[in-house]
Amino acid sequence: xxxxxxxxxxxxxxxxxxxxxxxxxxLLYQEFVDDYEPTKLDSYQxxxxxxxxxxxxxxxxxxxxxxxxxxxxxxxRSGEGFLCVFSLTDSDSYSHIEELYNQVxxxxxxxxxxxxxxxxxxxxxxxxxxxxxxxxxxxxxESLGVKYMETSAKxxxxxxxxxxxxxxxxVESRSAETAPIESNTGKKKKKKNGGxxxxxxxxx
Amino acid sequence: MVHxxxxxxxxxxxxxxxxxxxxxxxxxxxxxxxxxxxxxxTGELYSPETTVLSELHPKELDFLRTLSRDRYNERNTGxxxxxxxxxxxxxxxxxxxxxxxxxxxxxxxxxxxxxxEMPLHVVLQIDAINKREESTGGTCIRDVKRKHKEExxxxxxxxxxxxxxxxxxxxxxxxxxxxxxFQNGAVDDNDCLKVPNSSVCRSFSTPSTPLDSRxxxxxxxxxxxxxxxxxxxxxxxxxxxxxxxNLPSKNGSRNHLLEGEWLINQEVPAIIQHCCYYIIQxxxxxxxxxxxxxxxxxVRTLRAEFNTTSNMHVQPDTSVHVVAGLIKEFLKELxxxxxxxxLYQPFLHCRQLLTLEERLEAYKExxxxxxxxxxxxxxxxxxxxxxxxxxxxxxxxxxxxxxxxNKMDISNLAVVIGPNILHRRKRGGSDSKSxxxxxxxxxxxxxxxxxxxxxxxxLFFTVDGYIRKEVLKMMHETKxxxxxxxxxxxxxxxxxxxxxxxxxxxxxxxxTTESENRRSRLMNGSxxxxxxxxxLHSSMESLNSxxxxxxxxxxxxxxxxxxxxxxxxxxxxIKTQKRLSKSVDQKEELCDNSSLQFQLEDATSSxxxxxxxDAGYDLTPPSSPLFERNSSKSAFCTxxxxxxxxxxxxxxxxxxxxxxxxxxx
Numbered sequence: 001x002x003x004x005x006x007x008x009x010x011x012x013x014x015x016x017x018x019x020x021x022x023x024x025x026x027l028l029y030q031e032f033v034d035d036y037e038p039t040k041l042d043s044y045q046x047x048x049x050x051x052x053x054x055x056x057x058x059x060x061x062x063x064x065x066x067x068x069x070x071x072x073x074x075x076x077r078s079g080e081g082f083l084c085v086f087s088l089t090d091s092d093s094y095s096h097i098e099e100l101y102n103q104v105x106x107x108x109x110x111x112x113x114x115x116x117x118x119x120x121x122x123x124x125x126x127x128x129x130x131x132x133x134x135x136x137x138x139x140x141x142e143s144l145g146v147k148y149m150e151t152s153a154k155x156x157x158x159x160x161x162x163x164x165x166x167x168x169x170x171v172e173s174r175s176a177e178t179a180p181i182e183s184n185t186g187k188k189k190k191k192k193n194g195g196x197x198x199x200x201x202x203x204x
Numbered sequence: 205m206v207h208x209x210x211x212x213x214x215x216x217x218x219x220x221x222x223x224x225x226x227x228x229x230x231x232x233x234x235x236x237x238x239x240x241x242x243x244x245x246t247g248e249l250y251s252p253e254t255t256v257l258s259e260l261h262p263k264e265l266d267f268l269r270t271l272s273r274d275r276y277n278e279r280n281t282g283x284x285x286x287x288x289x290x291x292x293x294x295x296x297x298x299x300x301x302x303x304x305x306x307x308x309x310x311x312x313x314x315x316x317x318x319x320x321e322m323p324l325h326v327v328l329q330i331d332a333i334n335k336r337e338e339s340t341g342g343t344c345i346r347d348v349k350r351k352h353k354e355e356x357x358x359x360x361x362x363x364x365x366x367x368x369x370x371x372x373x374x375x376x377x378x379x380x381x382x383x384x385x386f387q388n389g390a391v392d393d394n395d396c397l398k399v400p401n402s403s404v405c406r407s408f409s410t411p412s413t414p415l416d417s418r419x420x421x422x423x424x425x426x427x428x429x430x431x432x433x434x435x436x437x438x439x440x441x442x443x444x445x446x447x448x449x450n451l452p453s454k455n456g457s458r459n460h461l462l463e464g465e466w467l468i469n470q471e472v473p474a475i476i477q478h479c480c481y482y483i484i485q486x487x488x489x490x491x492x493x494x495x496x497x498x499x500x501x502x503v504r505t506l507r508a509e510f511n512t513t514s515n516m517h518v519q520p521d522t523s524v525h526v527v528a529g530l531i532k533e534f535l536k537e538l539x540x541x542x543x544x545x546x547l548y549q550p551f552l553h554c555r556q557l558l559t560l561e562e563r564l565e566a567y568k569e570x571x572x573x574x575x576x577x578x579x580x581x582x583x584x585x586x587x588x589x590x591x592x593x594x595x596x597x598x599x600x601x602x603x604x605x606x607x608x609x610n611k612m613d614i615s616n617l618a619v620v621i622g623p624n625i626l627h628r629r630k631r632g633g634s635d636s637k638s639x640x641x642x643x644x645x646x647x648x649x650x651x652x653x654x655x656x657x658x659x660x661x662x663l664f665f666t667v668d669g670y671i672r673k674e675v676l677k678m679m680h681e682t683k684x685x686x687x688x689x690x691x692x693x694x695x696x697x698x699x700x701x702x703x704x705x706x707x708x709x710x711x712x713x714x715x716t717t718e719s720e721n722r723r724s725r726l727m728n729g730s731x732x733x734x735x736x737x738x739x740l741h742s743s744m745e746s747l748n749s750x751x752x753x754x755x756x757x758x759x760x761x762x763x764x765x766x767x768x769x770x771x772x773x774x775x776x777x778i779k780t781q782k783r784l785s786k787s788v789d790q791k792e793e794l795c796d797n798s799s800l801q802f803q804l805e806d807a808t809s810s811x812x813x814x815x816x817x818d819a820g821y822d823l824t825p826p827s828s829p830l831f832e833r834n835s836s837k838s839a840f841c842t843x844x845x846x847x848x849x850x851x852x853x854x855x856x857x858x859x860x861x862x863x864x865x866x867x868x869x
Contacts, residue, residue: 016620017496036611038495038619040647066497067532067623071644074637092499092525099500 007045007056008170010163011079013072013100015093016064018085019122022153024061027163032154039063041071050167057167076107081116081166088121088150091131101144112145116169119144120162125152252672257572257665258470258580260672261690265576267675268667272569279566281553288544290575292325318511319475321537324577331474334514470580475510478518479531480588487524488595493610494620498526506530535585535624542578542585542625551626552649564660567653571664579665582625586661589617593658618655626650 012020016038025033028044042061047054060079062072076082082104086093097119105111119141121132134150141148147165151158260268269287276285311333319327487493497503503526506518510530518527535542543551547570554566571579596616597609612620627643627650657664667675679687 015497017492036492036616038616040619040651041644063619064497065495065620067536067620068647070629070640071623071647074640074644090496092497095499096497 006174007058008167008174009058009060009078009080010083010166010170011060011062011075011081012083012085013062013076013104014064014085014120015087015090015096018064018087018090018093019153020064020083020085021061023083023085023120023122023151023159023162024059026153026156026159027059030156032156038065040068041075048163048167050164050171053171055167055171057163059163073103073107076104079104079108081118081170083118083120083162083166085120085122086132087123088132089123089126089129094121094132094137097140098144101146114173115146116166116173117144117146118162118166119146119148120158121148121150122153124150124157125155252669252676254666254669255672257667258576258583260667261693262576263686264672264675264679264690265572267679267686268671269573271671271675271678272572276550276566276569276573279557279562281550281556281566283549283553285550285570285573286546287573288546288575290325291323292328292575292577315514319473320507320511320534321539323539324471324473324542324575324581327473327475328471328577334474338514470584471577472581472584473534473577475534476531476581476584479527479534480584482518482522482527483524483531484588484591486520487527487610488592489607489610490524491608491611493524493592493612494528494532494617495612496525498523498529502526503529503533507533532621532624535621541627541629542582544574544578545628547573548626548628551653552646555649555652560656563656564663567657567660568664572667582657583661583665585621585625586658586664589614589621589658590661593617614658615651615655618651618658621658622650622654623647626654 012024014020021037021039021042022033024042024044025031028046039061040063044059044061046057046059048057049055060075062068062075084097084100084104086097088094101117104117105115108115119137121134121137137150138148149158149162149165151162153159257265273285273287314326314330315333317326317330319330322330483493502523506522506526507530509517541548550570551567554563554570557563557566571582574582592610592612593614595610596613599607599609601607623643629643676687676690679690
C-alpha cells in the first residue's frame with residue numbers, strides 16, 4: 001500500500017443552508033450535525049481510501065452567503081475539486097448552481113471534463129418537500145457536462161461516494177499531469193542547487 | 205430585588221450616585237458632591253442630560269467627536285483613529301444657497317441615480333425628495349384619490365393628538381382605523397402597503413411628509429425634514445402588531461420594539477425602514493432569515509422597484525428572504541462600509557483590549573465618530589437585529605401552539621451581517637489578492653466585533669451628561685461662538701439635546717417634591733429613549749419617597765412628549781435659576797435632610813460587570829482637574845447586591861441623581 005504524499009483539495013460550495021457543512025461533517029465524523037450555524041470558512045484534513053491507496057484530502061467548507069463572496073473567491077482559485085451542493089427542498093439554491101459553476105470555471109479557467117466538478121442534491125431524505133426533480137437536475141448536470149448525485153447527510157446516503165468520485169477525478173487528472181509536474185520540480189531543484197552553490201561560493 | 209437606602213444629610217440631592225459593581229457581587233456607591241463643580245462650570249446654569257447622540261447639536265457633536273477620538277487614541281490599541289469625513293455635511297450647507305431651478309435639476313439627477321450603490325447621505329436626500337414630491341402629489345397620482353379619502357379620517361384625529369400626527373396626513377390611513385381593520389382581518393393589500401407610513405409611528409422613524417413647518421436646526425439636512433416629525437401611537441396598535449407577528453405579548457422580547465425603542469429624529473434610509481418593518485411583520489419566525497438567500501430574480505425585481513419608484517413598498521407576498529437579501533445588498537453596495545473604511549482597523553483593534561468593558565468603551569468612542577446617517581442607520585439596524593435574534597428559539601404562543609424560531613441568534617446574525625457593514629473593500633471589488641486573503645483572516649474578528657455591537661447595542665448611542673459637560677466646557681474654552689450658538693438653541697428647545705436646569709439652582713419657592721417631580725418628568729421625557737430594557741431600575745424618589753409615577757407613565761405612553769412640553773418648562777426654569785443663582789444659601793436648605801432611595805431591580809445582566817469600569821471612568825476623566833477635586837471629596841459606600849453583578853442602562857452611570865429614574869417596566 002502506497003501513500004500519496006501530495007494533498008488533494010476539495011472545496012465544498014453551494015447556496016446558504018443547503019447542508020454543505022452537514023455533508024462535510026458526516027464524511028469526517030460519521031454523524032449528522034443538526035446545529036444551525038452559518039459557516040464562515042472551515043478547513044479539514046483527512047485521509048481517505050481510494051482504490052487501496054491512502055489519500056490525503058483537504059476539505060474546505062465555504063460560506064454560502066454572498067457576504068463572503070470575496071473570501072470564497074480566493075478559495076475557488078486554490079481549490080482543485082468542487083463539490084457543488086444544493087438542497088432538493090429549496091429551488092432557489094438549485095438556481096444558484098449555474099452561477100457557481102460559472103464562477104468556478106472562471107476562477108480555474110478550466111472546463112469539464114478536465115474540471116473536477118460534481119453537483120450534489122442534498123436532503124434527499126426530505127422526499128415530501130422536494131422541489132427539484134431528479135430528472136431535471138440530471139439533465140441540467142449533463143448540459144454542463146458534469147455528474148449529478150443525490151445525497152442525504154442525515155441518512156448517510158451517497159456522502160462518501162460523492163467525495164470518492166471527486167477524489168477519483170483528482171487522482172486521475174494528477175496522474176495525467178505527473179510528467180509536466182516532475183519536470184517542473186526538477187527545474188526548481190536545479191535552481192535551488194545553483195543558489196546554494198552560489199551562496200557557498202560567496203562564503204568561501 | 206435589592207433595596208439600598210442611602211441617607212446623606214449634608215448634600216442630599218446634589219449627590220452623584222454611581223454604581224461600579226465589583227466582581228465579587230458587591231456594589232460600591234459613590235456619592236459625590238458636585239455642587240461646587242456645578243457652579244464653576246462654564247454652563248453654570250445647566251447640567252446636560254444624558255442624551256441620544258442624534259439629538260445633539262451638530263456643533264456639540266463635533267467637539268464630542270474630537271474628544272472621543274482623543275480618548276480612543278489614548279487606548280493604545282495599535283492604531284490611531286481619525287474622524288471619518290461626513291460627505292453629507294458639505295452638501296447640506298451648499299445646497300441651501302442654490303437656486304430653485306438648479307436644485308430641481310439636481311433632484312432629478314439624484315432620482316435618476318437610484319438608491320443603490322449611493323452614499324448614505326445621497327440616499328437620504330433622495331428619500332426626502334420622494335417624500336416632498338409625494339406630499340405635493342408629484343409622483344404618486346394614484347395615491348391622491350386615496351389620500352383625500354383618508355385625510356378625512358386623519359383630520360378627525362389631529363386635534364386630539366396634536367401636531368404629532370400632522371405628518372400622517374399625506375399618504376396614510378389612520379392607525380386606529382387600520383388597527384381595527386387588522387383586527388377584523390379585513391385588510392386589503394393596499395392597506396398593507398401603507399403600514400410603514402402610518403402604523404409604524406412610534407415604533408419606527410417613519411419617513412413622512414415635510415408638512416411640519418418647524419424650522420430646521422442649523423446644519424440639518426434636507427432629509428431631516430421628515431425626521432423631525434414625531435409620532436405617537438394609539439395603544440391599540442401595539443396589540444395589532446403583536447397579533448400580526450403572532451408572538452406572545454408577554455414575551456418581553458418584543459416589548460421594547462413596540463414601546464418606543466425605535467427612535468425618531470434619525471436619518472435612516474427609507475428602504476431600510478420599509479424592509480425591516482416588512483420583516484418584523486411577516487418574517488420574524490422564518491428559519492434562517494438573513495442567512496438563506498432569496499431568489500435572485502426576485503431580489504433584482506424588488507431592487508429595481510426601490511431604485512426607480514418613489515413608492516417604497518414591499519409587495520405583501522414577497523418572501524422575507526428576498527427582503528432580507530435586499531437589506532444586505534443595500535448595505536454591501538454602499539460606496540463606503542456602514543462603519544466606514546477609516547474605522548475598520550480601529551474597530552478590529554478593539555478586540556485587542558482585554559476586558560469587555562474596555563472594548564465597549566472603545567466601541568462607544570468609535571461610534572461617536574461616525575457620520576450622522578451612518579450612526580443612525582447602524583443604531584436602527586442593531587436594534588432590528590436584536591429583535592430578530594430574540595425570536596431565534598422555538599417557543600409557544602399564547603394559545604400553546606408551538607412557534608418555530610428563526611434560529612438566527614446574535615452570533616449567527618453577526619456572521620451574515622458582519623462582512624456587509626464592517627469591511628474595507630472598494631466598490632467594484634478590484635482588491636488585490638493579499639487584501640482578500642487578509643479579509644479571510646480578519647473575518648472572525650469582524651464577526652466578533654459585530655456580535656458585541658449587536659449584543660450591547662443599547663450602550664452605544666447615548667452620551668452621558670458628564671461627558672457633555674466636558675464637551676461644553678471644551679467648546680467654551682476653544683470656540684465661544686459655537687458654544688453660544690449651541691446654548692441658545694438648546695434653550696430655545698429647538699434641539700433635542702436640551703439642557704436641564706441645574707438642580708442646585710432650583711427655586712426654593714416651589715416645594716421640593718414638586719420640583720423633583722417636574723425634573724424627573726423632564727428627564728424621563730428624554731431618557732425614555734434609552735429606557736428600553738434597563739436591568740437596573742433605580743428610582744430616585746422624592747424626599748418623602750413618593751414615587752413619581754406620573755412621570756414614568758408619561759414616558760411609557762409617548763417619549764416624544766418632551767419635545768413639546770419641555771421648551772416652556774426649561775425656559776421658565778432658566779428664569780427662576782437666574783433669579784436665584786445668587787442665593788447659594790437657599791440651595792443648601794433645599795439639599796438638607798434629603799434621603800435617597802434606590803431600588804436595584806433584576807440587576808442581572810450578562811454583561812459581565814461592564815459598568816464597573818464605566819463608572820470608574822465616569823468619575824475620573826484624566827483631563828479635568830475639577831473631577832479630581834470632586835473625587836477627593838467623594839465618599840464611598842459599599843452595599844451588597846446579591847448575585848447580580850452588573851447594572852445597565854445609561855442613566856445609571858451619569859452623575860445626576862434624577863437620571864436614575866429610568867423606568868424599566
